[in-house]
Amino acid sequence: MDIIKTIIVEDERPARDLLRNYLQEFQDIEITGEYDNGFDGLKAINELKPDAIFLDVQMPKLTGFELLEVLEHQPEVIFTTAYDQYAIRAFERNAVDYLLKPFSRDRFREAVSKLISRIKSNQQGAVRERSNIEKIRQHFAESDEKLHRVVIKKTGKIHVISTNDINYLEAQDDYVMIYTNDGKYLKQQTLKYFEQHLDSQQFVRVHRSYIANIACIERIEPYEKSNFVLILRDGNKVPVSRGGMQVLKENLDF
C-alpha cells in the first residue's frame, strides 16, 4: 500500500501535538502539513490533495463544516472535536470517524484502522455512488443550526458573508444567487435550505424563487393586477407572490 498523506487542521497547538504523537507509530501515514485555521487548511488541502484529513470543527476564519462545504479535493475525513452534539450521529456514518476530545490512543488506533481499510477499498476500485463529503454536506444541511454566515467560492477565492449583509436570494436551478451590496455570489444549495436556516425574523420567502431580507425593504408597490413587488434600498426589485404577501403582512404587522 502507498503512503497515506494526511493533513491536520486544528487551531490548538497541544491538540496538534497529541495527534502527531499518536500518529508516530503508523509507518504508512505521513503528515504533509499542519494548519491552525480553516482558511489555510482549505488552501493546503486543495493544493496538496491529501488522502485524509484530521479536522477540528471550531476554528478561526472557517469552521470544519464550512471548510468541507467549499472543498474541491475530497479526502477522507476524521473529525476531532469537543462538540458532543446531535451532529455526531449524522456524521459518524460518513466521516471515517468522529473523535471526541479527549480521546485515548486505543480509540485513535481504531479510527486509523478504519481509515486505512476505507482507503484500501477505495483503491481497489470500489465505485462510490456519492462521495462521503457530499453526504457530510447533506447531513450538515439537514441539521437545524441557524445560519449566521455563508461561505462561498467565487473565482478561486473564498468569501465569508455575514447573513446581515444579504439583501435577497434568488433560486437558479440547483443554485442560489445571493445578492449583497458588494456583489452577487452563486452557491450550490437549495432555496429551501436557506429558508429553513436563515433567521425567520429577518428573512422572508416572498416568492417561490425569492427570499428577501426585511431590513433591506424600502417599500412595497402593486404590480400588474393582484401582485406586488418589493423595492429594496439598493433599488433592486423582488417579485412577491400572493402567499409571500401574506407572510410579509404577518412579519411586518400591517
Next chain:
Amino acid sequence: MSHPITGNRRSILIYSLVWLMVSVTQGVLYLYVLHLPITVVIADSLISSLMFGFLGLLAWYPTRYIPFQRQSPIYSILAHVVAGIVVLGAWVLITMVLLNAIFAYQEDYIKFLNQTLAWRAMLGALIYLVLVLIYYLVANSQKLQERLQQEERLRGMVRDAELNMLKSQINPHFLFNSLNSIASLTMSNPDEAREMIIRLSDFLRYSLKHRENEYVPLREELGRMKDYLAIEKVRFGEKLQYEFIIRGECETFLVPTMIFQPLFENAIRYSVYESVDPVAIRFSCIQELESMKAVITNDYDPGVPSRRGTGVGLQNVRQRIALAYKGKGSVDWTAQEGVFTVTILFPRIYL
C-alpha cells in the same frame, strides 16, 4: 385550613367526649347539689351542652378569618367580642326557648332557669374564650407547618436556579478542550500538565462556591480568572495576551463571585476563537468613593462576520448586577474601532 375539629374523626370524638363530660358534671351538680328532678336534669344538661358544643364549632370561623394582628389587636378583640355575643346570644336564646317549652308546666324550674340565666351566660363566655384560644393555637401551628413547607420548597427552587446558572457558566467545550490539552501535555511536558490540572481544579472549585452566591474580595475573584486565562493560554499560546492593571485599593473591594467569568469567556469566544492574530484582553479598575469601576477590553476583527449571534452572557451579567445591588450598579458595553469594552460599576457593600 380545614376546621381543626370537624376536619378529622378523632377530634370529633374527643370534642364530643369533652362535652359529654361537661354535660355529666352539670347533671351530677343539678341532681345531687340542687336536687332537681331527673327528667329536668337530663334535658337541661343535654340541651345546653349539645347546643354549646354545636355553636362552639362556629367559633373557629372568626379565628380563621380574623387573623390576630399584633399591631392593632383592638380590631381583632372587637370582632371576637361581637362574634362571641352572637354565638352566646344564640345559645342562650335557643336553650331557654327549648327548655321553657318542654318544662312550661314546672314553674319552679322555670324560675330556676331564669335565675341562672346570667350565670349560664358567664360560664358560656368563659368556655367560648377557652375555645377561641385553643383555635388560635391550632391555627398558628398549622400556619407554622405551612410556612416551613413553603420555605423548604423555595429553598429547593433557589438551589435549582443556582445550579442551572452554574451549568450555563462553565462551558463544557472549555472543559473538554482543556482536558485534551492536558492529555497532550502529559506526553510533551508533564510539569506543565500538572500545573494546568491544579489551575483547572482551583477554577472549578471556585466556580462551585458560586452556589452560595456570596461576595469575595476582587483579589480572589481575579486570581481565579487568571487561572482561567492561563488554561486558555495553554490552548491558544501567543494568540492570547492578557494584562491586569489593579490599583492596590481595589484588591479588597467586594464583588459577587464569578461575575467576570462570562466576560472573559466572551472575550475569548468572540475574539481569540475567531482570530489568527494575537488578541489582547485587558482588565483595569478604579475605586471611587462608594463604588468601583472595572473595565474589560478585548480586540476583535470587525471585518470577520461572526458565526454566532449576539451572546446572552452580557445580558446575564447585567441582570445579576441589577439583582445583587437592587438596581444600583451598572453594566455597559461598546464596540468601537476593533475594541470591545465592557464597563461594570460595583457599589460598595458592607457585610
